[in-house]
Amino acid sequence: MSKHFFGDTATLLGRSLRHISRSVDTIVTTAIMPIAMMLMFVYVFGGAIKTGSDSYVNYMLPGILLITVASGIAYTAFRLFTDMKSGIFERFQSMPIARSSVLWAHVLTSLVANLISLVVVVLVALLMGFRSSAGVLAWLAVAGILMLFTLALTWLAVISGLSAKSVDGASAFSFPLIFLPFLSSAFVPTDTMPGPVRVFAEYQPVTSIVNTIRDLFTQQPVGTDIWIALAWCVGLLIVAYIFAMTTYRRKIS
């Protein structure tokens, strides 16, 4: 690791954060789709869905938060792809900097941008009647899990941004991720689903993450779900990180 790693990462992070502050639309777009879904589910479908919970907003917010992250990381792939295409990536690589700081700056930017989008979505949910009795510690745990989830998906986005051939291709990978929560316990209890779908829904990562966040919000004991959720996030993070770094090394050598 180069002695300039932290300084260079900070400099490049400053650059990307400027990009975000000058294209606030990327954060708004990230937040708008989940908010629209939330409105639709709560005020259109919500009345017909039996969840056993007294407030449907409370029930579905965790899933909406994951959808927010899944759509937000598409911009990381997009920004990375744009850097590669514009030649500024090569400029950075030909300079005496810590080379991996270029990637880390994008990853940290993704964390910041998604955090802002998540806060916006939670604020809208509060307006729609979302209430939680969770204490500071539970909120921190929710934030921690969401950040870990963001980090894992961001490294996935890095792979896509580095290897894409077109702008559309760079962000296309996020669509399946956005739909994954629909096949989980995010919007309806899984026991109403037919056999194979139910099995998939119960064992895919989103369900354990959603259940954990829901339990934290309602101050229920989180049980084993939290460990399964953490294992999925950390596992995905490690695999995606290794693949992203391999792709990166192949790109720059």
Next chain:
Amino acid sequence: MTAQQAQAIHVQGLKKSYKELQVLRGVDFEVARGSIFALLGSNGAGKTTVVKILSTLLKADAGTARVNGFDVATQAADVRESISLTGQFAAVDEILTGRENLVLVARLRHLSNPGKIADDLLKRFSLTDAGARKASTYSGGMRRRLDIAMSLIGNPPVIFLDEPTTGLDPQARIEVWQTVKELAHRGTTVLLTTQYLDEAEQLADRIAILHEGRIIVNGTLTELKQLLPPAKVEYVEKQPTLEDVFLTLVGDDGKNGTPAMTATSARTNREQR
């Protein structure tokens, strides 16, 4: 070693293939310190590949290359400390302002007082008024000037310019030429690639022609001219070229504050035609 040190760039037997396609088939050349060296070739001749290898963005399959005395394969970090690359497409950050672009590069080169460096360069490249504007609003010539200004930060002894004037209008082209000449005056070694013959003729101390992955000739302009039989004397009525007409009509004041094309450079332009 001392002989090698006298050369800013030393390339020997460089080979590179992309899968089946052999792009470089053994490229050799040297560039003396403080000189301008033009690598001339048509599209796809391998010019960009040479530049990418020399700037440590690509690894060669065979051969050695030394830049400022450092081997590009084994001392890549030292090479990157000694060079600046101005790629084929102006590599500026469009969302940042001109000044922010310069400050960014100064920070990444770990220089103290990046703000002052940026302001000085904005002045030198007549971009002071545009410094607070986003680079995406710049004209092609201004972007190129900003791009080159970014490359000069930290005064690297060797600068690579990959097709610096492709896609520029005639005035912007002359501005870039002026900048390159100034650089060489200050002792910077410049390796530029171009597909424009007149560009090589205008700027370069030495010219090498890269064709089908090999350097087929390498020499000064005079030496290259001697390769062909001596000029016949013909009487030709000298008509102004379209470029002369264009530049005369448009004048030098088309852009605010651009470094004025000097009368002499316009005249030499005409004489060499």
